[in-house]
Amino acid sequence: AQKVTQAQTEISVVEKEDxxxxxxxxxxxxxxYLFWYKQPPSGELVFLIRRNSFDEQNEIxxxxxxxxxxxxxxxxxxxxxxQVVDSAVYFCALSGASGNTPLVFGKGTxxxxxx
Amino acid sequence: EPEVTQTPSHQxxxxxxxxxxxxxxxxxxxxxxxxxxxxxQKVEFLVSFYNNEISEKSEIFDDQFSVERPDGSNFTxxxxxxxxxxxxxxxxxxSTFRDRGPAFSGYTFGSGTRLTVV
Numbered sequence: 233a234q235k236v237t238q239a240q241t242e243i244s245v246v247e248k249e250d251x252x253x254x255x256x257x258x259x260x261x262x263x264x265y266l267f268w269y270k271q272p273p274s275g276e277l278v279f280l281i282r283r284n285s286f287d288e289q290n291e292i293x294x295x296x297x298x299x300x301x302x303x304x305x306x307x308x309x310x311x312x313x314x315q316v317v318d319s320a321v322y323f324c325a326l327s328g329a330s331g332n333t334p335l336v337f338g339k340g341t342x343x344x345x346x347x
Numbered sequence: 348e349p350e351v352t353q354t355p356s357h358q359x360x361x362x363x364x365x366x367x368x369x370x371x372x373x374x375x376x377x378x379x380x381x382x383x384x385x386x387x388q389k390v391e392f393l394v395s396f397y398n399n400e401i402s403e404k405s406e407i408f409d410d411q412f413s414v415e416r417p418d419g420s421n422f423t424x425x426x427x428x429x430x431x432x433x434x435x436x437x438x439x440x441x442s443t444f445r446d447r448g449p450a451f452s453g454y455t456f457g458s459g460t461r462l463t464v465v
Contacts, residue, residue: 267453275436277390277456323390327454334380334392334403335440335454 236338255324263329349373353457370439380440
């Protein structure tokens with residue numbers, strides 16, 4: 233069975249601080265996909281990134297960066313110089329490589345950025 | 348950019364009534380999904396649908412739920428006799444390709460339907 237653990241339920245930071253959201257996953261699949269989604273107060277799920285299990289290269293997109301480490305089954309997300317608009321719930325998710333495998337979400341981390 | 352469209356955005360219904368949540372997936376996508384998010388909780392898988400039949404369903408997806416692709420474009424979730432605990436945000440999603448190789452581009456989610464059962 234696949235499982236995603238986001239141990240941090242809530243994080244509060246002051247604007248301009250860096251913050252890392254942790255994600256640990258479990259899967260028996262050798263090929264899988266990892267995702268991060270942002271859910272602002274309006275409720276929609278905003279796709280941030282997808283990472284294949286065979287690509288461990290870290291990725292940076294503006295103030296966002298992701299650290300994928302297969303050895304520790306982790307896919308952590310860092311926001312540099314946080315802004316108030318980053319306040320949201322962030323979900324890490326995992327899917328297998330089969331078309332029948334659903335996307336499994338972690339419980340989410342609520343990030344509050346205080347001005 | 349192609350979108351998954353869900354209607355209505357909000358629905359209020361009385362306990363025991365039937366509701367149908369509608370979704371228009373992206374036209375060239377092959378897999379369709381429904382997810383549920385009870386307020387303040389995580390997003391939970393309900394059901395996946397491929398080739399006009401259910402591919403996989405969770406234990407949440409019991410006999411009160413059904414899905415249908417009635418006309419080749421819409422994808423619906425029906426809740427037969429709603430309960431208070433069915434109050435949640437329901438997300439539809441679709442994905443590309445049967446073969447999830449490197450070309451797999453992920454899931455596209457709709458904006459959700461917020462269902463309130465009173």
